[in-house]
Amino acid sequence: MTRARLAIHAHFYQPDRRDPFTGRIPPDPTAAPARDWTERVTDECYEPNAVRGNFRRIGWDLGPTLASWLRVERPDLHDAIAAQDDGSNAMAQPWHHTILPLASMRDRRTEIRWGIRDFELRYGRRPAGIWLPETAVDLPTLRICAQEGIRYTILAPWQAGTDGGVDPRRPYRVEVGGGHSLTVMFYDAELSAAVSFDPAATNNADEFVRARVLPRLAHPLPSGAAPLALIASDGELYGHHQGFRELFLARLTSWYGTGASDPHLEVGALGNLLGEASLPGLPVMTVRDRTSWSCHHGVLRWGAECPDATDGRWKQPLRLALDRLAAAIDTLTEALLRPLGVDPWAARDGYVEVASGYAPAGTYVARVLAESAGAPRTRPALAVRSRRAPAALLQDVLAAQSSRLAMFMSDAWFWDDPARQETLQAMRFAAHAARLLDHMAGTDLERTLVDDLSALHSPSTGADGAALYRLALEQVGQPAPG
């Protein structure tokens, strides 16, 4: 008899809380007794789970913004987590936690490439799976994933393109065009919701298995194969959102772990349980474009008036303002870097080594210039303000591009009010990018940005986006816009 299988996936993520002007996280009194929220969640969740070896026995993705912070601030913990990648349990994540179906095609590819390269630098292998931020998906995004060598991802069952529902006890194959396919595992919504939102369900791991898991897996698949259920959730619930649930996870995965004596259930990571051989034989499924796991209105939550928000009228003007800034930055990037003989987008894709902390900016920039040494150079058409050395110019343009990518982090739109720190932080990244380029090229990106932001208002305070922008800068000691 084949045992039923239970896969656990935990999505670990913290937004980049660093002040882009200094690279440091400002202290946050609301996170007391910790210095800031990244530290607080580290103490309550990442560290206790690492100490108990839980990362070894589940599937997980560790967001690059969080992983980069850990590598600098808690290097021992970072390495302890990385050492619990067994060669197939860890999944990659696009770098900035951007809602990819709302991003330009070029940004999607950069985010996915950055996520893959970050993973390689951190774990020393290519990732097979990728966790998409908020599981936000459409076919073009999946196609890029496949083109970049990704083989599987995880989605919510309501993202399947069928009215008949999916059987969440088996993986499917999604054809993404161009002869590419991806394996998609739709998680078990009932089990995942119990773990995420019902603390009483996870007081006792043995009871959880007996009362909730085994009944879901009692019957074999029509093919006779053993069923496979997947619990997917934010990783932070194990110890941060819900206290001591790292103990639940440890019990669930050790007592019932792979190779343990329990005759009924094998528990592990999706990457291990999927196996290699299965893709051609999987049933074919489609996905609903522009859907996600945390908004039941597609991806409206991150750009429009999602019915979940009391007043989401601020969300679209924010996205429009940042989209316009991004387009202007990209035009300037071309105008500044092409004359150097540099391919701006290849240079941006490679800049992940700097963003993830594996190469100093100066070293990376020197390498890019050396590699493009044979390319024809011209005088810049733009009146570049200073006669800056090419290395300094390239370094600042890439730093601006990095902040311009960071300003699209999903957190900025997730909550009910743009007066929250998540949205102010996106404004700080936008300011950093705009000011770098205005300084270099004598442009007025910041003025346009402030004008565009004034179209949105905080539902709670009534402050407009221009006032929030000034507040965001004031909080980190930056001068107000001119």
Ligand SMILES: [Zn+2]
């Ligand atoms: Zn919604």
